[in-house]
Amino acid sequence: MENFTYHTPTRIVFGKGSVIKAGEEAARAGAQNxxxxxxxxxxxxxxxxxxxERSLDDAGIKHEAFGGxxxxxxxxxxxxxxxxxxxxxxxxxxxxxxxxxxxxxxxxAHGAANPGASLWDIWTKKVPLEKSKKVxxxxxxxxxGSEMSDSAVLTNEAVGKKLGINTDFNRCVxxxxxxxxxxxxxxxxxxxxxxxxxxxxLERYFISGIKCDLTDSIAEGVxxxxxxxxxxxxxxxSNYDAMAEVWWASSVSHNxxxxxxxxxxxxxxxxxxxxxxxxxHTHGATLSAVWASWARYLYEDAIERFAQYxxxxxGISTSDDRQAAMLGIDATENFFKExxxxxxxxxxxxxxxxDDEIKALALHATADxxxxxxxxxxxDSKDVEKIYRMAL
Numbered sequence: 337m338e339n340f341t342y343h344t345p346t347r348i349v350f351g352k353g354s355v356i357k358a359g360e361e362a363a364r365a366g367a368q369n370x371x372x373x374x375x376x377x378x379x380x381x382x383x384x385x386x387x388x389e390r391s392l393d394d395a396g397i398k399h400e401a402f403g404g405x406x407x408x409x410x411x412x413x414x415x416x417x418x419x420x421x422x423x424x425x426x427x428x429x430x431x432x433x434x435x436x437x438x439x440x441x442x443x444x445a446h447g448a449a450n451p452g453a454s455l456w457d458i459w460t461k462k463v464p465l466e467k468s469k470k471v472x473x474x475x476x477x478x479x480x481g482s483e484m485s486d487s488a489v490l491t492n493e494a495v496g497k498k499l500g501i502n503t504d505f506n507r508c509v510x511x512x513x514x515x516x517x518x519x520x521x522x523x524x525x526x527x528x529x530x531x532x533x534x535x536x537x538l539e540r541y542f543i544s545g546i547k548c549d550l551t552d553s554i555a556e557g558v559x560x561x562x563x564x565x566x567x568x569x570x571x572x573x574s575n576y577d578a579m580a581e582v583w584w585a586s587s588v589s590h591n592x593x594x595x596x597x598x599x600x601x602x603x604x605x606x607x608x609x610x611x612x613x614x615x616x617h618t619h620g621a622t623l624s625a626v627w628a629s630w631a632r633y634l635y636e637d638a639i640e641r642f643a644q645y646x647x648x649x650x651g652i653s654t655s656d657d658r659q660a661a662m663l664g665i666d667a668t669e670n671f672f673k674e675x676x677x678x679x680x681x682x683x684x685x686x687x688x689x690x691d692d693e694i695k696a697l698a699l700h701a702t703a704d705x706x707x708x709x710x711x712x713x714x715x716d717s718k719d720v721e722k723i724y725r726m727a728l
């Protein structure tokens with residue numbers, strides 16, 4: 337087991353009716369001026385945004401709303417939010433929504449605290465991030481886990497790049513989670529959320545040669561919990577207990593707990609993010625479309641690890657490690673199919689990409705071949721090209 341430091345400063349307020357505590361929690365965080373960041377007007381139409389605003393009013397906290405966050409959140413929109421946050425002297429950026437709203441709020445917080453710096457320079461680490469505004473979240477969908485993670489992702493449409501940044505400044509001071517808010521969530525969003533939760537766990541799981549029994553058990557439990565309860569909520573949104581399990585798994589999958597003693601990889605995320613940056617595909621769909629190809633390309637270098645996954649998560653009983661590993665990959669892919677998620681680039685609409693397109697995607701994923709992907713075996717852009725072609 338590797339050495340690690342673990343710190344989760346986010347205060348979680350979980351359960352039915354918890355949204356009314358937004359003002360109380362903002363006051364606890366010392367907020368006086370809040371910028372509320374949200375996506376579609378569905379948040380306002382549902383009455384949720386109004387409920388958050390009334391709660392802030394009751395706590396005597398000034399606030400303004402900033403909407404329009406896209407499914408793949410953009411740098412340009414975050415920069416608009418930065419101007420708004422500076423104008424109102426915001427000391428807390430409160431996201432109301434899912435991962436896209438939360439990641440945008442994080443970008444706004446960093447930019448508003450450093451008004452003389454370019455947000456993209458901060459994002460690409462040309463300018464060190466040494467201070468930020470406080471960020472918090474009222475979650476509306478179980479998916480990205482951004483409400484407890486140290487990460488955030490934005491797309492710079494001007495240069496066609498989608499990049500993440502990891503920093504403790506990304507940690508929300510509080511997150512409010514009411515699973516009943518997902519009762520009317522569209523199927524597509526929920527399916528993508530289920531995939532994203534599983535992938536956040538799988539990206540930390542497939543690192544071989546390090547013994548971490550407890551961390552393994554937690555990770556395997558998260559995946560099984562999401563799989564089993566995900567099936568239930570897709571059939572019946574009113575199943576509150578099942579939805580609550582999925583919501584909590586979303587946070588646990590991305591708050592670093594499932595990487596303790598081992599670390600993380602996130603190579604599949606980089607492969608998927610190149611697709612969503614170029615073609616604007618939903619994040620979870622890009623992951624389900626390439627994961628099995630990534631796994632089949634690498635599994636022989638970590639057969640024991642893939643076999644353990646197959647047996648402990650999918651109940652594969654064969655004693656042959658190689659066969660078990662392949663069956664575990666098949667089982668994961670079949671689950672994605674079962675819930676209606678794409679498992680190939682063809683299903684994403686990428687039917688006949690040119691060699692130049694494939695090469696460009698691979699270079700994006702590997703930062704122009706300056707970064708090797710995967711802790712199973714280092715992958716360069718040529719390897720990633722092969723994975724994309726397998727995924728076709």
